[in-house]
Amino acid sequence: MNITLIVDGKPTAATIDPGECLMDVLRRLGHTSVKNGCDRGDCGSCAVLLDGRAVNACLVFAAQLDGAAITTAEGLEGPAGLHPLQFTALDGGAVQCGFCTPGILMTALDLLTDHPDPTEAEVRRALAGSYCRCTGYVKPVAAILTAAALLREGRDG
């Protein structure tokens, strides 16, 4: 069957199998920031925004998404450069092997949409479904809190 997705702002046609998940379709389209860590919703490495909310792309049927807007980590960077979440992850040493990073960034973006000023506990709870097997969570959590502060400054200033 044929669907059109708006991936990172760009209308994109895809021919899919009815049982295909969004993760496989996005990777086939070349969006390899969408990582397959577990293929069962446990690890969060394939997280993307679906119409503004972060989801496990491995658990979503692409057949249900004709016309939907998808944002991958590749769509985070703007004309002004890296997104604050990307910048603080790099600057704060929150990236080691990098495999979980795109999913964590999209999950954090979902959190900051609703909670622009989260507590550390709220950030940790938001990452309940995001697994990092290298650095642990101290630096990613700190980076997300710093990004939240940068985003608030940008909004207020």
Add this chain to the structure above:
Amino acid sequence: MPPVAADVAQPGTGYLPYSRNMSIANVSRFIRPADLDAAVAAVRSGALPVSGGTDVMLHPPARPVDFLDLTVLPLAGIESYAGGVRIGATTTLTAMLQDPRVAALADGVVATMLVEVGSPLLRNRATIGGHLARGRLSDVIPVLLALDATVTWNDGSDHNQSLGAFYREDRHKAPLVITAVTIPRPKPPSGAAFRKFTRTAFELAILNCACRIDLDATGTIAASRIVVGETPSVGASLGDVEVNLKGRTLTVETIAAAARMAAEAVPARSDERASAEYRRSLTGTLVHRCLTEIAERLA
């Protein structure tokens, strides 16, 4: 803007030569129903209704089957009315968690519970109707049972049924479409609480417990719900404990006796996650904690 031709991708042509295709087999078609009648007709002809799809993806059909997309129907949304809150079947768990009308209901016990269900990534996609249709591995169902929720479903005509009866009759396995769940607002003075025992919030409960206590004007217990779930069956009300609580005041002694009785009455079984004995012990502890929290709130 027309689709970009260069981005047309074909299934089975992996972007990388070694990429594995993780999608599921045996989905013949994905039907987009025009309305609820068409959806029910397709389900009665053997199609599998799919809402958020997060659980369906993990449990592929053994034989070729048509899937039916419920998310194209106007079934999402939360309405408040004098007696409570009505939640449409394709409402996501996140939408429920963030809704102030749901949060204001029954001491916020629905929201307290939802924060501990799966991860935000799952809650953003999983829907209440899909969750009720699955009918197992649930923290949501015990809380809805404790609040005397009713489920609305259609199998050619609309039906309302208490959620307890819905599961006792195995109705969730029948060819029907769940359209909504309604949670009545408890009449004050009333208190509700939920406890889940697990290693982390993201994991499935080893046992969970949802309780509701309604008091009469004199401060004695007029009605109660003591629901224990993941026994490992889906939650069920402990009727003997509820009968025993009626007419008593919620004292430390009443709570201790109810917890002991619940531990004996719970239909606990062993599975790979915990033994029946461990679950019985947990039942006493969680019932005690829930009732103590309610007593403090009602004091």
